[in-house]
Amino acid sequence: MxxxxxxxxxxxxxxxxxxxxxxxxxxxxxxxxxxxxxxxxxxxxxxxxxxxxxxxxxxxxxxxxxxxxxxxxxxxxLGLVPEGRQIFPNLTVHENLRVAAANRRGQPDPWTVERIYELFPGLHERIGSHGNLLSGGEQQMLAIGRALMTNPSxxxxxxxxxxLAPVIRDQIWDCIARLRGLGxxxxxxxxxxxxxxxxxxxxxxxxxxxxxxxxxxxxxxxxxxxxxxxxxx
CATH class of the missing domain: 3.40.50.300 (P-loop containing nucleotide triphosphate hydrolases)
Known part of the structure; x- marks a missing residue:
């Protein structure tokens, strides 16, 4: 690849x-x-x-x-989760995800905001919060979700x-393992x-x-x- x-x-x-x-x-x-x-x-x-x-x-x-x-x-x-996360601080969680939405390659089961919320339930609880009000762990989850919304190969x-705190690191590793399982x-x-x-x-x-x-x-x-x-x- x-x-x-x-x-x-x-x-x-x-x-x-x-x-x-x-x-x-x-x-x-x-x-x-x-x-x-x-x-x-x-x-x-x-x-x-x-x-x-x-x-x-x-x-x-x-x-x-x-x-x-x-x-x-x-x-x-190619989808990037950059060092430092670089989410949009003045947009809400939902807006950060929606602004990145694209399926240029026509994937049959594309990532949607609903699927991102299933992957990171904590983000759904903060759906209306602005990016600058999120914790470091929540920002990292949002950055991953935003990158996935581009449906990258x-x-x-x-x-x-x-x-990140150890408990948040574990959540990120679990996320990576789940994504690996999805191919x-x-x-x-x-x-x-x-x-x-x-x-x-x-x-x-x-x-x-x-x-x-x-x-x-x-x-x-x-x-x-x-x-x-x-x-x-």
């Missing part, structure tokens, strides 16, 4: 990505791991057309995304559970490796703008000390 090969990118004259390569198959959950500042969010921005790819290739469902605007990338079927969650392809960026082992099909470690390690959950368990070395300061 998604194939990233030797991707390089950065900001102005500052190169951040030097050699990023990874793949996501249909229906897979793939995790990008690494310490802060290693290039994970920059990778996401380059995938989404928010930063230009200087070199390398980004192929999605057999078509190159290189050079596409962020709007065109979204129309191709691939959902990208940047820092999926950053700064949703997902790229997730997070640091909670043990919990990710129950969710992800494959892992990639990003260090200093390069993909330096990859493996399945069994390999993560077998190389626990090595993985900890990549993720700790």
């Amino acid at each position: 998604l194939k990233v090969q030797n991707l390089t990118s950065g900001y102005d004259r500052s190169q951040i990505l030097f050699d990023i390569s990874f793949e996501v198959g249909a229906g897979e959950v793939v995790c990008l791991m690494g310490r802060n500042g290693m290039g994970k969010t920059t990778t996401v921005r380059a995938l989404m057309g928010l930063l230009p790819a200087w070199d390398g290739a980004v192929e999605f469902e057999g078509r190159q995304l290189n050079g596409m605007s962020a709007a065109r990338v979204a129309k191709r079927g 691939l959902l990208i969650l940047d820092e999926a559970t950053e700064g 949703q392809s997902i790229v997730v960026i997070d640091k909670h490796v043990k919990r990710l082992l129950d969710v992800a099909d494959r892992f990639y470690v990003v260090e200093k703008g390069r993909t330096v390690w990859s493996g399945d959950p069994d390999r993560v368990r077998a190389e626990d000390d090595r993985i900890k070395g990549y993720l700790t300061v």
Whole structure:
């Protein structure tokens, strides 16, 4: 579905990505791991057309995304839950969801606000609340729901559970597991490796703008000390 090969990118004259390569198959959950500042969010921005790819290739469902605007990338079927959530603070929960509604790819069972409320019942209880009045966990659920309302082929969650209470993190992981069961392809960026082992099909470690390690959950368990070395300061 998604194939990233030797991707390089950065900001102005500052190169951040030097050699990023990874793949996501249909229906897979793939995790990008690494310490802060290693290039994970920059990778996401380059995938989404928010930063230009200087070199390398980004192929999605057999078509190159290189050079596409962020709007065109979204129309191709990539949905983003950005770091920091970035929900609309002056819109209600319902309005935040409705503003993103689209089914450009004609999915037979598209995401609707009713389905989002089934996935996150707590949001339905806050249906008329403005985004800036929600807790961090509620905002993250709303950000996921908003991305799903675009009916993406691939959902990208940047820092999926950053700064959330443990009980809320569990709800987010349960949501990801449920989406996986529905066949949703997902790229997730997070640091909670043990919990990710129950969710992800494959892992990639990003260090200093390069993909330096990859493996399945069994390999993560077998190389626990090595993985900890990549993720700790």
